[in-house]
Amino acid sequence: GQQLNQSPQSMFIQEGEDVSMNCTSSSIFNTWLWYKQDPGEGPVLLIALYKAGELTSNGRLTAQFGITRKDSFLNISASIPSDVGIYFCASMDKIIFGKGTRLHILP
């Protein structure tokens, strides 16, 4: 079946560093969504992308919908402790999620 491949699986960074993660698919999608999940909570939508090539920002977060419509990336600038969590890409075309990127911030 269709899958979204997220990388990296986990990241360990220092506070203040920038973060980049991506999501790829073998299929073309019409939407890309990025969610963050905190422990014990449901995912919260960060950014939604609807057009190929679209670049959208939400505070320190920036996401882009790849021109081929088969990939997307999420960047977080100047990371802070509350950025810790699991980041998921998702497509609601086929209601599927990637396996997540777990972000750890080192003291």
Added chain:
Amino acid sequence: GEEVAQTPKHLVRGEGQKAKLYCAPIKGHSYVFWYQQVLKNEFKFLISFQNENVFDETGMPKERFSAKCLPNSPCSLEIQATKLEDSAVYFCASSQFRRDTVNYGYTFGSGTRLTVV
């Protein structure tokens, strides 16, 4: 309300027992989705509803799982004769819009952690 309310937060069942989970979508949201999140963080889509009608049930294990969204009642997901592999967090999400319109507006609840022992 402005949040998706899932109950209970935790549920423990012996293998073979029935489990029933509830979800109250945000008022005015006509689409409800159920997902199962297992230990490796993977989300598996189970079923979606448009009001009380099943919209997409392609992820639903038919034998033991059933779900309903009746008017004026919380939606429910029921597992008959639970198995150990049903242990997971079950999330409900609701949306005002169809998946093929611009603004998805999916809001997730906090989940129900089901532990089958």
